[in-house]
Amino acid sequence: MGVELLALHWIYVLFIVLIIGFMVMRRDTTLICIIGIFTLAITATGSFSGSISGIFNSFIYAITELLPTILVISIIVAMSRVLTKTGINDAMISPFAKFIRTPALAYWVIGILMMVISWFFWPSPAVALLGAVLLPVAIRVGLPALGVAMAMNLFGHGIALSGDFIIQAAPKLTADAASLPVGDVITASIPLVITMGLVTTVTAFLFLKRDMKRGKLQDKPFSKITETDTDVDHSLLSSGKKKFFAFLIPLAFALDVVAMLTLNLQGGDATALIGGTSVFILLILSLTAHNHHGLEKVTGYLIEGFQFGFKVFGPVIPIAAFFYLGDAGFTKIIGGYLPEISQGIVNDLGVALAHSVPLTKEVAAVTLTSIGAITGLDGSGFSGISLAGSVANLFSTGMDGGAATLTALGQISAIWVGGGTIIPWALIPAAAICNVDPFELARRNILPVTIGLVVTTIVAMFLI
Template sequence: MIELTLVHWVYVIVVLVVLGTMILRRDTLIPCILGIFIMGLAANQGIVGAIGGIFNSFVVAGIELIGIIFIISVIVSMSKLLEDLGANQLMVKPITKLIKTPNQAFWFIGMVMLLVSWFFWPSPATALVGAVLLPVGLKVGLPAIGAAVAINLFGHGLALSSDLVIQGALTITASTAGVAVTELSRKGLPLFAVMAVVTITTAYIMLKRDIKNGTLEVTNDLMDREHKEDRKTSPVARIAAYIVPLAFGMDILAMFLFGLTGGDATALIGGTAVLMLIVLCVLEYKSKALEHITNYIKSGFVFGIEIFGPIIPIAAFFYMGDLNSFVKVMGAGGLPATSQGILADLGTALASVAPMNRPTVAIMEMGISGLTGLDGSGFSGLSLSGAIAKVFGTAINGSVAVLAALGQIGAIWVGGGTIVPWSLIPAAAICNVSPMELARRNFIPVIVGLICTTIVAMFLI
């Protein structure tokens, strides 16, 4: 029997407080920060050590997340330049000639959103895809709400939850679950696929039904948007429209040829984005390129810190569940000499006193992770999802990676921008529909997908 100390119980109580705070749709930074402080006191660090532990835990979390912050920042920097040049529209416009029917429009918008989101993140992808492809979809008979559904489910759902290229979500979840990013990605792939196929197919069938019944009509003032928003593009934009997709295509080829995964693949993508930013700035701004590239880098890092600023304190607390992170911040005091870390200890203790099985832990993982998404930020709950996956996986001697992937799906599909109205505003605004209407439209497909994915996970854990 594992000996549970005061530190273990403080961790459990703070986790419950964090869950309650999320259910109330309030920010969880204060509970997490106070939790680190109280854990410091429980670990016999004293007032001074506990206070210093807060900052040191931020440093540990920041070191873990710094690569992801950097990759997203440089990707956004390049995206901003492409937008200013007008190259983003040129890259997508050739596809618009292939769209002839509402069915084609739904799947084209969705697939383009998926690809762009994998490489450039869903937030900038929403504006790009919506601005360029929405008028085309409306012209061929796809209602604006149908385009919004496609943008949400493919981008903020499938792309963000699988995150196969940038691997930001995977890194956060894997780090607190104690598994490799590549293992999480590989073992989670069947779950990502099930969630995507079930959810998007259900949404498509419901959309087709309502169009056929006349419930949805194309009566939107965005019909002429493509004419209103046409603007003169920079001559460099045409160069960018060719070399940027080519560069990232070569990156994908290099990943396969040289077996690049995880941090190596992320580094290749990030380095390519920086080089593209330099080349295009020099071509466009010439002698003023030095100043302009500074502004683009600055805007990208402002975005990155804005996104991850609230996540670092939350992750800092949940990283304390790992033995190495705990020792770096709190030292060896407060835990038994035989401890494998707070999360591993809790999992072992839970397995010895509670009848845990695969269906039970799959349902609990999905339920808790889904609750963390109620705050409207799919990323804020990833650290908790990974942490409880480690607890439950240890308790049943099952696959922590599969459980972590299941939790990641629950947290992001609920909170990342598919069924929580307050996280749907960007997609709803670009498509000129109500966030509440979009949330209602997505609700049944997403819930059906979550249920089916949980059932499949029971057999894979």
Template sequence: MGIELVWLHGVYVLFVLGIILLMVLRRDTSLISILGIALLGLVATGSVTSAVGGIFGSFIYAITELLPTILVICIIVAMSHVLTDTGVNETMIRPMTHLIRNPTLAYWVIGIVMMVISWFFWPSPGVALIGAVMLPVALRAGLPAIGVAIAMNLFGHGIALSGDFVIQGAPTLTAKAAGIPVGDVIAASVPLVIVMGVVTTVVAFWYLRKDMKIGNVPAPTETAVPDSVFASVRVPLTPGVRRALAAAVPILFLLDVLAMFAFDLRGGDATALVGGTALLILIVATMLAHKQKGLEEVTNHLIQGFQFGFKVFGPVIPIAAFFYMGDSGFIKVFGEVLPAGSHGIVNDLGVALAQTIPISKEIAALTLTAVGVITGLDGSGFSGITLAGSLAQLFATALGSGIATLTALGQIAAIWVGGGTIVPWALIPAAAICGVDPFELARRNLYPVAIGLLVTTIVAMFLL
């Protein structure tokens, strides 16, 4: 390996370690990612202008790669706003409340409904919807507010978001960083998501029931849901129209899922189908609700969705841009400047790792879980999954196989930790809507999530 190649890879490794360190310290990683891109460009090209221009070019490349994911999430959130404003969401959920007759049913029904809603609408809108509609019912059935919050967190921000099978935002990010098709990541994540979900939710429920029996959890009191947390303007719709929309929305999305299987739609095609359906629902619901003002309100709801989407992905774009430089993105941004014999920075590092350090399946799985946990400490869940994909590619190159499983494992660990289950500042929406302390919610989720990650990592070792 030539001296120039050594310098280039050394810079990349140095900044990867720096990014991990800042995540451990709970600091933002945008600045160090930008500096890393500039220094990589400077070492590779020897030109200051190319290095500076490469920063902007890397952002364009990252946004281009992420744009379908950003757009579909923006549109889904915009649609959820109009459905919430018109009461359609509440009408969709209300029949499920009749199943809640005791604390056990309350926990599992709320969790499963939250999971399904989160697959199609994402967990953030789902928290407000499920909390507002089902919290009073759950309290009457005997499930404490902390139990409602736990169920929403684990099923929504845990199971649904870590797999993200319908919208496919998370697997798209990790798949692009790992350089493999998004369908491979989704297929590999299915058994891991099931294991993680079953273990974590069962353990959490066991702890909750035990504490309820010995009195460590206060008895539920039916209090009003804090309206100030997720306030929304109610737009009147006739009962018939509201019920028709409430029936049409799940049917349309169910048809989307069936179409994905029937026509083998994966990745971008599946995302486009979901996004287009959500956009049509947004338009129809808005026009029915606002009539003459519908044209303007469609735009207003789209603006709300875009504000949410870019707020979520704002911190993701710089770090994604840096990790894309470890693969094909480097050539797209800086041109054919890699030294002779290089197969991409991450691939080169994987080969070198295999030749110098004995890497086993166990070490690789443990490392990806640890990296996922560390990258999730910033409370985002999404900001570090590109790192998980990049490192999965590195370890898989050293092992000779297992890239999809390692990528899925890193994704699951990162999102379970940072997506809103054990990092207190990521739990504030669920805690606020249920009226519980976010630190208490994080404490109660900690052991179940830790046990789930341990079991899932062991399972992944056998799947590699």
């Protein structure tokens, strides 16, 4: 027997459609989400003042849920600033330069390094860590700058960010929206991330190799940022100290991974371990490099990190606030205005859908990939993955299973499209580092990413 759908359910659906529509038109969705929160609140309570308060309370709820993710990313970025400033990142990466002897090796070595570093530092800092050191090496052996940018994009903003196995920011968002444990989403995403990564990077490499042979690959320069606050100051640390820390830091994170596996740490526990390790590295490096100015520099690096964290997640908070209303957040933010038999707005919609439309795993998989891609059009990659999780929950309720796989599929689609592989305004960091045109880079990535999404969607159909 299906549940009775109230005005609240239809309002929620209406605003989901509006949010998707605004994303397709590349318009900001913050205003729509705030109006949606207010409309749901006033429909439920009938209180104007209570509904105004509900907007603020929903933001508090979203920030509370997202705070561990925002915090760990801010700390990691702060740590990456001091690594770049002291030149330790150069010492960490430069040994790999000797392996780069051909264009093919340049593509795969840079890509794999970018993926590994992005797992721990996130892609944006990793671009800066890698680009300055390995770009000249790659160009010297014959790989165009556009090829370097493609490798960094596809492996970092694509594979590493879409899986996000170490920091677990992306799976935390989607798992919360889908009312699933983070570990379930991560486990379900592994075969999909591998499929998407292999198909896309191999396809991109084959196209790149073909066009290099034909002489069709021409780099179109982009205005490169030549001076930043993180320019290397070689006077801060001696060569010996740089080499020591270049060995110690990867070892510390490798021990973290061992601890995660042996102690079965996932989700918040794994994030806390990485975050705490990053804080200690930040403190030790700041005090060692800046001597008696170290105390002030620690604060300065943390401020830079928090500025980055809230800049990235600023657009996510209103959207997450709205989508949290689809589940347990509704009762906590607005109150108990849903019927007693209700399992939450999204679950109610899923049950109703199951009783009205025959859902198949093929339809569900295609829909989640499409929704993920559409929500990624804003160039964030993160702002829409809560929607992907909510819709996956809705569909899985209707099909009686497959929630984790559908959630992972929507997450992968959203981040590959919006996280920095085919949306030009999301490609600017890599384009700037490599001095290439971001629109040309986006054009090169479109076909491989599309092929990858098609194959990954088909694989997901068999896994649901």
